[in-house]
Amino acid sequence: MVSAASTLTQTLPEKITERLATRIVDGTYPPGSRLIEATLSQEFGLSHGPIRDALRALQHAGLVTILPYRGAVVTDVTVREIKELYQVRAALVGLRARWIAEDPQRQELVAQVKEPIARMQQLAGRDRAEYTRVALMVNRTLTESVSNHWLRSTLASLMLQTSRYTRLALASPAHQRFSAKQWQYLLLAIESGAGAQAEKIAGALSQATRDEAIKFLEQAMESRTAGAQTADSHTADSRSVSRQAKKPAA
Amino acid sequence: MVSAASTLTQTLPEKITERLATRIVDGTYPPGSRLIEATLSQEFGLSHGPIRDALRALQHAGLVTILPYRGAVVTDVTVREIKELYQVRAALVGLRARWIAEDPQRQELVAQVKEPIARMQQLAGRDRAEYTRVALMVNRTLTESVSNHWLRSTLASLMLQTSRYTRLALASPAHQRFSAKQWQYLLLAIESGAGAQAEKIAGALSQATRDEAIKFLEQAMESRTAGAQTADSHTADSRSVSRQAKKPAA
DNA sequence: GAATAATTATTGATTATTAATAATCCTTGG
DNA sequence: CCAAGGATTATTAATAATCAATAATTATTC
Numbered sequence: 117m118v119s120a121a122s123t124l125t126q127t128l129p130e131k132i133t134e135r136l137a138t139r140i141v142d143g144t145y146p147p148g149s150r151l152i153e154a155t156l157s158q159e160f161g162l163s164h165g166p167i168r169d170a171l172r173a174l175q176h177a178g179l180v181t182i183l184p185y186r187g188a189v190v191t192d193v194t195v196r197e198i199k200e201l202y203q204v205r206a207a208l209v210g211l212r213a214r215w216i217a218e219d220p221q222r223q224e225l226v227a228q229v230k231e232p233i234a235r236m237q238q239l240a241g242r243d244r245a246e247y248t249r250v251a252l253m254v255n256r257t258l259t260e261s262v263s264n265h266w267l268r269s270t271l272a273s274l275m276l277q278t279s280r281y282t283r284l285a286l287a288s289p290a291h292q293r294f295s296a297k298q299w300q301y302l303l304l305a306i307e308s309g310a311g312a313q314a315e316k317i318a319g320a321l322s323q324a325t326r327d328e329a330i331k332f333l334e335q336a337m338e339s340r341t342a343g344a345q346t347a348d349s350h351t352a353d354s355r356s357v358s359r360q361a362k363k364p365a366a
Numbered sequence: 367m368v369s370a371a372s373t374l375t376q377t378l379p380e381k382i383t384e385r386l387a388t389r390i391v392d393g394t395y396p397p398g399s400r401l402i403e404a405t406l407s408q409e410f411g412l413s414h415g416p417i418r419d420a421l422r423a424l425q426h427a428g429l430v431t432i433l434p435y436r437g438a439v440v441t442d443v444t445v446r447e448i449k450e451l452y453q454v455r456a457a458l459v460g461l462r463a464r465w466i467a468e469d470p471q472r473q474e475l476v477a478q479v480k481e482p483i484a485r486m487q488q489l490a491g492r493d494r495a496e497y498t499r500v501a502l503m504v505n506r507t508l509t510e511s512v513s514n515h516w517l518r519s520t521l522a523s524l525m526l527q528t529s530r531y532t533r534l535a536l537a538s539p540a541h542q543r544f545s546a547k548q549w550q551y552l553l554l555a556i557e558s559g560a561g562a563q564a565e566k567i568a569g570a571l572s573q574a575t576r577d578e579a580i581k582f583l584e585q586a587m588e589s590r591t592a593g594a595q596t597a598d599s600h601t602a603d604s605r606s607v608s609r610q611a612k613k614p615a616a
Numbered sequence: 617g618a619a620t621a622a623t624t625a626t627t628g629a630t631t632a633t634t635a636a637t638a639a640t641c642c643t644t645g646g
Numbered sequence: 647c648c649a650a651g652g653a654t655t656a657t658t659a660a661t662a663a664t665c666a667a668t669a670a671t672t673a674t675t676c
Contacts (some may be wrong), residue, residue: 128629129432153658163630164658169422178516184377184635185658199450200514211457264450270520307542378660400630403627413661435627435668 117218129169129355132160133177136170140190141280142177147192151180178277195333202326205274206319213302213318214270217311226307228278229254231300239290241294248286251295252279285328295321379419382410383427385422390429390440390531393484397442428527445583448531453574455524458568461550462512462521463568464561475511476557479504485551490546491539498536501545502529535578544574 118336136156139145151174157167171188180188193201216222227340234252238248243331262268298321305314386406389395401424407417411501443451459507465604466472482504489497504527509525535541548571555564 152656154656160387163465165629168419172419173424173426183638183658186639187658197515203514204516204520207457207670212452253460264453265447266454266524270454274516342587403624404625415660418627432627433669436670437627 127227128166129173132156132158132162132170133173136161136174137177137179137276140174142274143280145190147190151188151303153187157168158215160301177273179235179263182237190222190333193277195330195337198333199326199330201274201278202281202322204327205271206322208267208271208274209322210315210319211267212258213306213314214311215262215267216258217309217314219263222306222309224304228261229257230303232257233303235295236296236299237272239293244287244289244292248283251286251299251315252282254299281329281333282325284332285325287332288328294324298324368540378412378416379423382406382412382416383423386424387427387429387526390424391463392525392539393530395440397440399440401438401523403437445580445587449576449580451524451528451578452531452572455521455528455578456526456572456576458517458521459572460569461517462564463507463556464565465512465514465517465558466508467492467556467561467564469513470540472556472559475508476553478511479507480553482507483546483553486549487547490542494539497542497546498533501536503531504549531577531579531583534582535575535580538578541574541578545571548574583596 124224133240136145136151143153151171152169153164153167157164162166171180171182174188175182177190181191182188219225232250236247238252239250256274259268259271262271287294298317302314302317302321303315386395386401395401401421403417403421410417420564421430421432425432425477429441429546431441433502441570466475476500482500486500486504487496489500505525509518509521512521536545547569552567554569555567
């Protein structure tokens with residue numbers, strides 16, 4: 117479940133897992149790229165063992181697909197799968213909001229995120245990178261505040277995957293402004309202990325983010341299949357994992 | 367995510383994972399038992415590699431806890447954690463019911479589970495083992511019918527863990543009868559496409575199962591701490607994983 | 617009898633080697 | 647030219663032997 121660069125990690129494979137996860141999420145390794153054990157073990161100056169472990173962990177996190185005797189490939193998720201992913205995420209984010217709103221000790225958390233959420237109002241539509249940073253941070257704070265261990269870890273796993281696409285949605289200034297507003301409403305609902313309302317707002321925001329991300333992805337898909345032969349970074353069929361297909365830039 | 371002895375498995379570690387998972391779930395390896403690489407690799411006639419993989423997979427599934435330089439121990443879940451686990455499960459089982467009820471192609475599934483659910487009525491309060499078997503089977507059929515990949519896999523993971531405790535609840539004839547009734551209502555709600563109602567029934571049943579399981583567990587805890595020195599199978603503090611602590615019966 | 621040091625069991629990681637296998641390349645015959 | 651089939655290659659899967667690291671246990675000493 118890849119604790120997304122949070123709790124100071126211990127073992128070697130965990131460290132590697134996080135470093136690789138970061139590269140996948142931030143796009144350094146685009147979907148379809150192969151993660152080859154030999155290359156990675158050289159790069160990190162390690163033997164195959166820990167690398168293997170890390171790749172397996174990434175598989176469990178859903179960031180990588182392992183084909184027997186073929187190795188790890190950064191998962192290329194179809195639009196349909198992304199929709200499904202967000203659907204589950206929306207439900208759990210709703211649950212998260214409700215449980216937080218119903219937690220007697222919620223004011224601590226409220227105090228912690230009040231300022232960042234206010235700042236999001238300022239940034240919305242102005243500083244894209246910073247807005248994204250703050251938004252993801254607030255999200256993480258909320259997830260980590262959940263006392264239920266299982267909700268926390270499954271949410272963390274889903275978030276890790278969706279963050280790849282949420283970035284896309286947050287690129288739109290219009291969506292930023294919408295998102296900022298919704299966060300403010302959500303904060304109010306949580307503060308006042310309105311569980312059902314908090315759940316509804318959080319779920320709706322998640323759905324909206326999904327719709328926005330999908331819009332971008334479908335555009336990208338079109339332009340990709342249109343000018344297929346031109347650029348090398350994205351072949352028409354990024355699913356056919358042929359040998360020469362994009363190696364991770366070493 | 368340990369596909370619980372379902373989809374015909376391929377690789378060695380997956381096979382081992384399933385065999386070990388079965389043993390943990392059915393109580394062959396009680397909570398607190400240590401799973402030692404050397405022993406297992408001998409038993410299965412394999413080298414350490416695949417065993418390691420399997421243990422890591424079990425850790426991801428939440429069935430085992432790995433302590434650095436100490437190895438894998440069958441997770442001993444606190445009552446609080448079990449409550450949390452069921453809370454998430456209840457929410458997702460509710461979601462599962464709703465989505466199935468809203469699926470235009472649901473009648474296929476309905477036809478598939480109608481008979482088993484009718485049979486549950488007959489078995490309830492009479493044949494405990496068979497009732498449990500059918501109930502778990504129906505549950506699995508429902509989970510596997512979910513088209514959303516993420517819901518399916520997270521549910522499968524949660525189910526694998528909860529099945530350890532659901533068994534306890536299903537031991538009670540009263541709960542069996544209650545459960546059988548609720549399943550019938552659930553089937554009707556699904557058949558008629560009443561999503562919200564299906565969600566409510568499924569969630570409520572999950573909660574009831576939880577309450578029943580907790581009751582058993584708390585009884586077991588009491589009797590355990592009371593007559594601590596007597597039996598060897600469950601030490602008072604099954605958390606202290608000392609060297610001599612229950613080895614898996616080889 | 618408690619603090620500390622030695623011992624032991626066990627995992628973590630490395631290295632080298634062989635087997636298995638999927639993808640690709642390279643014939644060769646039509 | 648080109649399609650079918652076999653050789654080649656890249657890469658993972660698994661084994662084995664070894665050493666390092668470490669947590670728990672046992673022994674030792676004052």
